[in-house]
Amino acid sequence: MKAAVLREVGKPLQIEDVQISKPGPHEVLIRTAAAGVCHSDLHFMEGKYPYPLPAVLGHESAGVVEAIGSEVRTVKVGDHVITCLSAFCGHCEYCLTGHMSLCVSPDTKRDQEAEPRLTSPTGPMMQYLNLSSFAEHMLIHEHACVSIRKDMPLDRAALIGCGVMTGVGAVIHTSNVRPGDTVAVIGCGGVGLAAVNGAAMAGAGRVIAIDMSPGKENLAKSMGATDFVLGGDDVVKQVMEMTKGGVQHSFEAIGLSKTAEQSFNMLRRGGTANIIGMIPVGQTISLMGAAFLGEKRIQGSLMGSNRFPVDMPRLVDAYMAGKLHLDDMISRRIRLDQVNEAFEEMKTGAVARSVIVFDA
Template sequence: MKAAVLREVGKPLQIEDVQISKPGPHEVLIRTAAAGLCHSDLHFMQGSYPHPLPAVLGHESSGIVEQVGSEVRTVKPGDHVITCLSAYCGHCEFCLTGSMSLCVSPETKRGKDDEPRLSAANGPMMQYLNLSSFAEHMLIHEHACVAIRKDMPLDVAALIGCSVTTGVGAAIHTSNVRPGETVAVIGCGGVGLAAVNGAAIAGASRIIAIDMVASKGNLAMEFGATDFIDASKTDAVKEVLEMTSGGVHHSFEAIGLAKTAEQCFNMLRRGGTANIIGMIPVGQMVSVMGAAFLGEKKLQGSLMGSNRFPVDMPRFVDFYMSGKLKLDHMISQRIKLEQVNEGFDEMKKGELARSVIVFDA
């Protein structure tokens, strides 16, 4: 199969022929329909986060099940599915206490002595985040995908695989936004826009979107923002504090920088919660004033929106089909696998919401 491979940090992805194994007892072979380009992929390409190489990147995807292993009970051939990088075992402490997204059980991966899921003619090939969706097929654990209704467009469904679940989940699960509360979101890429949309669905009374690119303002409004701050022209923290008479109940950082994480915390009201969604590069430190904790302000992380994806993702599909999730506005361009590097070049400019690779049926 054709796949986009990262062989060296800082270098473009290479389109190569990669071999894929057959499904084991709890595995599913999926024909990839679409895969979104996520900033997380770029972090690994640039070396901000380490990963064994060579590897097939990609983790925001949808597809159609072609084969299943002998013990698979969750999906069947012909099902339309959305994948999720937070594969879960179903019986560890995290899973049994409702924190499936925190599961790190090795049971969802093949063992060191097993045949690898992916391989290349000239040596091993690493699977990325349990998925490797920049490829014509994916071979994954059954607990890394969920079946969805077949009238859902698969190119749009791919977005639910990461950015939507991460952003909406951060609002409704991690921070538990309640009706009437106030929200600020720093960064209006795919994840940030999803957080805006999630806050709107949760009933937030005021949603302040913040970005360095002024053109993102109208887009944020379409997702439910009530206000927009162009951070390239003003002090975003000062603006938020003035607009809300002392700060917001919930703030969300969706870029992955120490500076914006600090701003996220500093724009809170007393008792507020700052949620760091973005992947701050390894080694960077976040500094906050210790006295601020006397006001019961909270700074917390959010991993994949604290999801229960087998339940959440079908519901998000229903939200889209009923008009509550504005995902059509999130796709800035549809590209082919061979254009993946051009897609990441566009991402670096910061002007697009999401690029989606669409594979031929």
């Protein structure tokens, strides 16, 4: 099969022929229909987060089940599925206490002495974030995908696999936004726009979208933002004045120390800042200690604190009901061999999401 391979940090992905194994007892073989090009992949390409190489990248995807292992009970051949990088074992402490997105059990991976799921003529190929979806097929654990209704377009379903689940989940699960709450979202890329949409779906009374690009205003408002503010050094002051003391929930969806600090500083007393963006390894943030006397909180959110086998089909239903706005999130549909172009466009900040469509 054709796949986009990262062999060296700082270099473009290479389109190569990669061999894929047959499903083990709890594994599922999926024909990839669509894969979103996510900023997280760029972090690994640039070395901001380390990962063993060579690896097939990609982690936001949807497809059709082609084969299943002997013990698989969650999906069947022919099912349309959304994948999720937060594969879960189902029996560890995290899973049993309802925190499936935090599961790190090795049970969802093949043993080191077993045949690798992916190989190339030069040797084993690393599977990226349990998925490796920049490829014509994926071989994954059954607890890394969920079956969805077949009338859902798979190019839009792919977005739910990471960016939408991360943004909406951070709002609904991690920060528990309630009707009437005030919300600010810093960064209007795919994840930030999903957070904006999620806040609107949760009934937030005011949703302030913040981005450095003025061209994002109309898109953010189409997702449910009530206000748009250009990012910059005075953004905290602007938000504090607009809300007469700060917001109850803020969401940083870029991955920068400066914007993480801003997300905390724009809170009202008792507010919560949620860091969704991937701040590069080694970077730190600085906060005023006295602010904690106002019971302000700052916390991380991993994949929207999801329970994806339940959440993702519900998000599909929300899209089909016209509540989750996925159509406008797709800036461009591309072929696999255009993936490097998509990453270059991503760096400009002008696009929301490019989606690789494999049947195109």
